[in-house]
Amino acid sequence: MKVIPLGTSSGKPTLHRNVSALAVVREGEWLLFDCGEATQTQVMRAGLSPNRLAAIFITHFHGDHFNGLPGFLSTMGLDRRERPLTLTGPRGIRQYLDVLARLKILYLNYPLDVHEFAPSDFRESDSKSILVYETPAYEVIAAPLDHRIFAIGYRVEERPRPGKFDIERARQLGIPAGPLYGRLQSGHAIQLEDGRLITPSEVVGPPRPGKAVAYCTDTRPCDTAVTLGHKVDLLIHEATYTEDLITEAEDFGHSTAAQAARIAERADARRLLITHFSTRYPDASPLLEEARAVFADTVMARDLAEFEV
Amino acid sequence: MKVIPLGTSSGKPTLHRNVSALAVVREGEWLLFDCGEATQTQVMRAGLSPNRLAAIFITHFHGDHFNGLPGFLSTMGLDRRERPLTLTGPRGIRQYLDVLARLKILYLNYPLDVHEFAPSDFRESDSKSILVYETPAYEVIAAPLDHRIFAIGYRVEERPRPGKFDIERARQLGIPAGPLYGRLQSGHAIQLEDGRLITPSEVVGPPRPGKAVAYCTDTRPCDTAVTLGHKVDLLIHEATYTEDLITEAEDFGHSTAAQAARIAERADARRLLITHFSTRYPDASPLLEEARAVFADTVMARDLAEFEV
Numbered sequence: 001m002k003v004i005p006l007g008t009s010s011g012k013p014t015l016h017r018n019v020s021a022l023a024v025v026r027e028g029e030w031l032l033f034d035c036g037e038a039t040q041t042q043v044m045r046a047g048l049s050p051n052r053l054a055a056i057f058i059t060h061f062h063g064d065h066f067n068g069l070p071g072f073l074s075t076m077g078l079d080r081r082e083r084p085l086t087l088t089g090p091r092g093i094r095q096y097l098d099v100l101a102r103l104k105i106l107y108l109n110y111p112l113d114v115h116e117f118a119p120s121d122f123r124e125s126d127s128k129s130i131l132v133y134e135t136p137a138y139e140v141i142a143a144p145l146d147h148r149i150f151a152i153g154y155r156v157e158e159r160p161r162p163g164k165f166d167i168e169r170a171r172q173l174g175i176p177a178g179p180l181y182g183r184l185q186s187g188h189a190i191q192l193e194d195g196r197l198i199t200p201s202e203v204v205g206p207p208r209p210g211k212a213v214a215y216c217t218d219t220r221p222c223d224t225a226v227t228l229g230h231k232v233d234l235l236i237h238e239a240t241y242t243e244d245l246i247t248e249a250e251d252f253g254h255s256t257a258a259q260a261a262r263i264a265e266r267a268d269a270r271r272l273l274i275t276h277f278s279t280r281y282p283d284a285s286p287l288l289e290e291a292r293a294v295f296a297d298t299v300m301a302r303d304l305a306e307f308e309v
Numbered sequence: 310m311k312v313i314p315l316g317t318s319s320g321k322p323t324l325h326r327n328v329s330a331l332a333v334v335r336e337g338e339w340l341l342f343d344c345g346e347a348t349q350t351q352v353m354r355a356g357l358s359p360n361r362l363a364a365i366f367i368t369h370f371h372g373d374h375f376n377g378l379p380g381f382l383s384t385m386g387l388d389r390r391e392r393p394l395t396l397t398g399p400r401g402i403r404q405y406l407d408v409l410a411r412l413k414i415l416y417l418n419y420p421l422d423v424h425e426f427a428p429s430d431f432r433e434s435d436s437k438s439i440l441v442y443e444t445p446a447y448e449v450i451a452a453p454l455d456h457r458i459f460a461i462g463y464r465v466e467e468r469p470r471p472g473k474f475d476i477e478r479a480r481q482l483g484i485p486a487g488p489l490y491g492r493l494q495s496g497h498a499i500q501l502e503d504g505r506l507i508t509p510s511e512v513v514g515p516p517r518p519g520k521a522v523a524y525c526t527d528t529r530p531c532d533t534a535v536t537l538g539h540k541v542d543l544l545i546h547e548a549t550y551t552e553d554l555i556t557e558a559e560d561f562g563h564s565t566a567a568q569a570a571r572i573a574e575r576a577d578a579r580r581l582l583i584t585h586f587s588t589r590y591p592d593a594s595p596l597l598e599e600a601r602a603v604f605a606d607t608v609m610a611r612d613l614a615e616f617e618v
Contacts, residue, residue, distance in 0.1 A: 012384040013350050019380075037380040038347035041322050061412045067380045071328075071346040074372045075321040092412045099408045103370045103401045104458050149413050 001026055001158070001211050001309040003234060005301040006042035007034075008275045008284075010218075010240050010254075011064050017303055018042055019064040020276060022236065024156055024213060026138065029054045033154060033215045039068035040075050046304050050076050051083060055133050057140065058089030059217060060151035070100050074107040084111035088132050088142070090150050091116040117142065119150055129227070138210065143228055145219035148253035153219065155228040158210025162186070170203045211309050214267075217276050220250060221259040229267030233309045236301075237263055238276035239287050245278075257287040261294035275301035310335055310467070310520050310618040312543060314610040315351035316343075317584045317593075319527075319549045319563075320373050326612055327351055328373040329585060331545065333465055333522060335447065338363045342463060342524045348377035349384050355613050359385050360392060364442050366449065367398030368526060369460035379409050383416040393420035397441050397451070399459050400427040426451065428459055438536070447519065452537055454528035457562035462528065464537040467519025471495070479512045520618050523578075526585050529559065530568040538576030542618045545610075546572055548583035548596050566596040570603035584610035 002025040007018035019036030023043075029052045032039070043050060050072075059065055076085070087093065093116050100106040115132060122128055122144045129143040138158045145151045165185050175181070175198060180190050189199045214228040217238035229235040240254035249256050255263070257274055264272035272295050277284045284300055291298040299307065311334040316327035328345030332352075338361045341348070352359060359381075368374055385394070396402065402425050409415040424441060431437055431453045438452040447467040454460040474494050484490070484507060489499050498508045523537040526547035538544040549563035558565050564572070566583055573581035581604050586593045593609055600607040608616065 011387050012380075013347075013353075015350075015353055018350075037377065038322075038350060041324075041327075041347060044322075044324055061414050063379050063383045063409075063414045063416065066414055067376070068346065070372050071321075071376045078320050096408060096412060096414075099405060100372075103405060105370050105372045105375055105405075107372065 001156075001213065001233075003213060003236065003273065003307040003309060004046050004048070005236075005273075005275055005303060005305060005307075006032075006039055006046060007036045008277060008301040008303055009064075010238075010276045010278050012279060013038065014279050014282070016282070017277065017279075019067075020059075020217065021065075021068065022215060022275070023048055024215075026158075028052065031133075031140070031156065032056045034059055034065040034217075035068040035072055036064050037067040037071075040072040042303065043072070050079065051081060053085065054135075055086035055088065055140075057132070057142075057152075057154050057215075058087070058093065059145070059153070059215070060090060060147060060149055061092060062149065062218065065218070070106050073112070074105075077107040077109045081110045084113055086113045086115065086133060088115045088117075088140075090152060091118040117152065119144060128224070141228075143224045145216060145224055146222040146253065147218045147220070151218055151253075153214065153216040153224055153228045155212060155214040155232065157212040160207040160209050163205030163207050166203050166205065173198060173202065175203070213309055214269075216263070218254060220253055221255050221263050225263045226267045229263065229269050231268050231270070233270045234273055234307065235264050235267055235269035235271070236273045236275060239274035239291060240276055240278050242281075242286055242290055257290040258294050261291040261298060264295045264298070269295075270297065272298040273301055273307060274298060310465075310522065310542075312522060312545065312582065312616040312618060313355050313357070314545075314582075314584055314612060314614060314616075315348055315355060316345045317586060317610040317612055318373075319547075319585045319587050321588060322347065323588050323591070325591070326586065326588075328376075329368075329526065330374075330377065331524060331584070332357055333524075335467075337361065340442075340449070340465065341365045343368055343374040343526075344377040344381055345373050346376040346380075349381040351612065352381070359388065360390060362394065363444075364395035364397065364449075366441070366451075366461075366463050366524075367396070367402065368454070368462070368524070369399060369456060369458055370401060371458065371527070374527070379406075379415050382421070383414075386416040386418045390419045393422055395422045395424065395442060397424045397449075398426075399461060400425040426461065428453060437533070450537075452533045454525060454533055455531040455562065456527045456529070460527055460562075462523065462525040462533055462537045464521060464523040464541065466521040469516040469518050472514030472516050475512050475514065482507060482511065484512070522618055523576075525572070527563055529562055530564050530572050534572045535576045538572065538578050540577050540579070542579045543582055543616065544573050544576055544578035544580070545582045545584060547585035548600060549585055549587050551590075551595055551599055554587075566599040567603050570600040570607060573604045573607070578604075579606065581607040582610055582616060583607060 006021035009017035021039040133140040239257035315330035318326035442449040548566035
């Protein structure tokens, strides 16, 4: 997996940072988290193909995470997208899209599969989290964060991949190359012509765990972020302010860089990617330093930079 | 006056042209026509102060003319704008803003004075046009264009300025410098101490006509554009296609460059500024050539270029 922040500014764009959006890129397709104004232009700049976009996940309705949605959806319509698109976010999206379609602001001619969630949906779930999207290769779960308004955090988790196939060992056992390899790799025992039974564990290693990333913005430091970020390879967490503005952070429902780092520590994340910087930091390195003092494996988001997971 | 195109692409942005928006700048303040996605970023790039923005005029609800509105309005809120802002456009804006405010997408904390117009408002007007905004220095009138959906064209017209005051002549007549100059300049006769009566026409030249610009997009060639553009110093008219795509132009409610030029000719405009180019023309010079063959005084819009009026 690869993570590409498309916008890293909080509240409004600057000449160097666009507003919130982030791409999680996997083999052959990608997912978009948030869609601030001008995200479609950032997608062009990043060289991402809109046709390979599988799903959009919105965290909350503040405009800096959301205002790029109608333009991006319409542009994919103009470009004759045919592939269905999944759109997940807080309840209200459908009403919003309906008004826009009625006014002709929105141009949609491909299937849009909208899933909206209200706070009560999470309260009624045993784990307080909801599986919102899945494919044979990975799943996305959602859980509520702690912001001024209802906001949703997400975790993308690849399913464990089959273990490594040991060709050398297979040859030693006299298994003929071909379809029998595939049977074993996919977990089935086989019988050879000489009658011997070979079980998968004889030639296939243990399943390899999938990678995981979590996306937590906008939020005060909260237990949900720890849960979503549990042992992830990359925790993407907002860090709007430095610690001297902790009162502003609390009042506006945001986190300081140190608070983001403490969440990464509690979550036992492998790496922390901080983003969503207040425009008062044209140079965001004080935020990076503050986070690194708490959690050394912290990196700082820049628009269009690529982070391998 | 000065005209600054902020976006010149039709339908969707490219890496070199943003979607529709255009600033008309006068002494100390400016007006915004259309507000496509990322207009607020173009405003920053152009070095225009949002605090000096007096009014926004929307032509129609297609997203490429409109989707930048909530972000720009919210950013002015975040930046603690206090000055009231006028917003004029097709009926439906209020409903749109209401939904956005309810969902917390919009952040407004300054007075927004919304004026919406339906087709019937124009039909009921004797002149088929409506005065939608005025100040002591200029006025803006609106009239319906001919697009796929209801679209409004605008004309900004400065009021005639008082004639030039002839200081040399005033001295010859023995008028003492000071407040009497102002009385004459503002059109009042004065009496000197020696009893002579001086009328304004003795020292003040004829009133100087104000400048005028018209903004006509999106539209098929239509009589309204001729009326709005009558003898303007600058007619801003869409030219989405070259003449070989005249059928597309008709079907989608647009104009070719030659059609725009013929409108400029019929309107007896001083100069034509073409804009709103289909993304099929990465180099828009064929559009310019086509228009110039009909109307020589044509210039081509580029994002952030400045055109003196």
